Amino acid sequence: MKALIVGAGIAGPVLALWLRRIGFEVVVTEARPSPALAEGAFLGVAPNGMRVLDTLGVADAVAQLGHPCRAFSFSNAAGRTIGSIDRSGDERAFGWPLTMIRRADLHTALTAIVERQGIPIHFGHELTGVEQSATGLEARFANGARLEADLLVGCDGLRSKTRTACFPDCPRPELTGLVDLGGFARVSRLPFRPQVNQMVFGKRAFFGAFTTPEGETWWFHNGPPGEAPTHARLLELHRDDPPWILELVAATPHVLGPWPIHELGRVPAWTRGRVALLGDAAHAMSPSAGQGASLAMEDAMELARCLRDAPDVPTAFRAFEKLRRPRVDRIFREAQRQSNRKAPGPIAAWFRDRLLPLFVRFGAAAQTEAYSFRIDWEQRAA
Template sequence: MTMVTTRPRTLIIGAGISGPVTAMFLQRAGWEVAVYEARDRVEMDEGAFLNLAPNGVNVLKLLGIDIEREADGFPASGLTFFNTSGKELGAIDSRDDEARFGARSVVLKRANLHRALHAAAAVAGVPFHFGKRLTGIEQRPDRVVATFADGTTAAGDVLIGCDGIHSRTRHLILPRAPKPVYTGIVDCGAFVTPAPPVPPTPAMRMVFGDNAFVGYLARPDGEVYWFCNVAWAKEPARGELDAISSADWKHRLSGLLAGEADPILRIVATTTGEIGKWPIYDIPSLPTWHQGRVCLIGDAAHATSPHVGQGASTALEDAAELARCLRDISTPTQAFVAFERIRKDRVEKLVARARRTGSQKAVTNPVQAWFRDRLLGLFLRFGKRSNDWIYAYRVPWNEPVTG
C-alpha cells in the first residue's frame, strides 16, 4: 500500500519583494505554495529604483540568486554628502563591503527586481495568480480561506500577508492595530538617458538642498537615476499625487531646486519619462504580527521609511526567517511566535533609525544646518562601524530554530 502524504499549503498574498522569496524558501522547507497578487503582471513594471544592501543581497544568495546580474543592477560604492552650495560634507565608503559582509550593495530598477524574482520563482515551480486582490479571510479550525475581489477563493493551512504597507491582510486580522503613519515627506524619482554629464563617481551623491533632499548616481552606461524628498505637510489624498502630471511636477521641482549646485536642475529638466511620486509612511510598532493561521511579513508588519535603505532587505530577511520557523516548528502558531520573537527588535530599531534620518534631511533651520555642515563628516568617519549590525546580519538558514 502506498501512503499518500500531502504537503502543507501556504497562501502568499502579494508578489512584490517578499512574496516570491517567501514562496521559494517555503518550497525548500517542504511546503506547497501559491502567490496571489492584486496587480496584473504589466502593472508590476512600475516604480523607480532602490538600493539593496548587503544583508538583503545575502538572503538572495541563499537561494542561488545573483541579483546584480539577474536584475541588471550595478554596485553603489558608497554615499557622498553635499550641502546646497556643493560643498562636500562627508562620505560613506562602501568599497570594502564585499570583504566585510560577503556582498556589496546593489542599485536596482524596481521593475527589473520584480521580473528577476518572479522569473526565479517561476523556474522553481511557484505558481503565480495575478489580478487577485485579497478582500477577505476566513479562519476555520483546519484551514484558512482567502476571498478575492473577483469572487474566487483559495484555501490553505496558513496565509502569509506580503501585501505591503497598506496591507489588507493586516487590516483583516488586526483591525484595531495602529495605521501606517505619514511622515510628511513625498519621495519622487526617475531615470534620465541621455543625461547631462554627472561626476563619474560610483558613489551616490546626496545633497541637503535648501528646500529638498536630492540623490543621484550614474550607471556605468551613463543613465542617471535620481530621487528627491520633498516636504509635504498634509498627507496626500488618494490619487492626489497621481493627478499631478510629470510636467507640472518638474515645474514644481524646478522652483524648489532653483538654488542647488549643478547638475541637479539639469537632471530634472532633461527627464523625459514618468516621474514617480510616493508619500512616505512607516509603521513604528504593531502589537503582534500574527493571528491564528495568518502572519504578516515585510512592510505589512513593519514598514520603514526609505531613509536607511533597509525596507526591501528586511522584507527578504523576514521571508527566509519565517520559512525557517515554519520548517522547524511543528505548529504554525508557535512558528509565528518564534518568528516575531526573532525579528521584532531588529526591524523596529531600523524603523526608528530611518525616522530619525528622515527628520535630519529636512533641516531648514540655518543654525542646525551650520552644525550639520561641520559635524556630518566627523560623524560619518567615526561612525562607520555603527552600521555593521545592519549589514552583517545573516539569516542562519542551515541551522535549526531553537528556544
C-alpha cells in the same frame, strides 16, 4: 502544508522560494494584473538582502541587472562635500555589495524565478478577507475567487489588507511629511563618479543620484508635499542647489511618483493563529536607511526557518516574531533618524553642516552593522 502568500512585491516571491525549499505547496496571489511595479523607481538591495538571495541561489540573477554602489557622498546646498562613506570593501567583507537596481527589473527577475520553479502566481487577485478555523483558513478575493490553505502570509505591503482584516486594532501607517519622486536621465559631466550615491541636503528638499557604469543617472527627490510633481515644481524647489540637479531634472523625460513616504512602526502583533505579516505589511519604514527590501528578504528566510523547525504553525509564527522584532525595531529607529535629518530650513542646515561629519561616522557604523547581519539557515530556529 499549503501556504498562501498574499502579495508578489519583494517579500512575497522571496518567501515563495523559501517555502518551496522546505517542501511546502505554495500559491502566490497578487492584486495587480501583471508583475509590473515601479514604486520608488529604483532601490538598493543591501549586502544582507543579497546574502538571503545568495543562500537561495538567485543572487546572481539580481546582480546581473543591478550595479554595485562603491561609496556615499554627502554635500550641502552650496555643493560643499560634508561627509562620505567608503563602501568599496563591502564585497570582500559581506560577500555582496549594495546593489542598485531598477525596481521593475527586480520584480521581473523575482517573479520569473518563482514561475520557473512551478509556483503559481495568480495576478488580478486582490485579497478582501480571511476566515480562520481550527484546522485551516479560507481567503476571499475581489474577483470572487476563494482559496483554502493551512497558513496565510500577508506580504501585501504598506496598505496590507491582511493586516486590516486580521489585525483590526492595528494603527494606520503615518505620513512622514516627505514625498518621494524619481527619474532616469542621461547627462554628461556630472561632478561625481559613477557608482557613488551622491546625496545633497538642498535648501528646500533632499536629492540623491547614482550614475550607472553605462552613464545613466538614476535620481530621487525627497521634498515637501505640494502640487503635482512637475518638472517646473522640482526646478523651483532645487533652484538654490547645485546646478547639476537642475540639469538632471530638465533632462528627465518622465518624472516618476509622487510616493508619499509613510511609516508603520507600532504594529502590536505580526501573527495571529495561522496568519502572519511580513515586510512592509508588518513594519514599513522610511527608505532613508535603504533597508526595507532587504529586511523583507530576511523576514522571508527567518519565517521559513521557523516553519521548518517548529512543531506547528502558530508556534513557528510566534518564534518568527520574537526573532525579528529587535532587529527590525533598531533599523526602524535608524531610518527615522536619517529621515529627520532631511528636514529643510536654515536652522536645520546650520546644525547639519556642522554635525554631519559626526552623523556620517555613526551612519556608516549603523550601515555596516545592518549589512553584516546573517541568518544561519543550517541552524535550528525553534
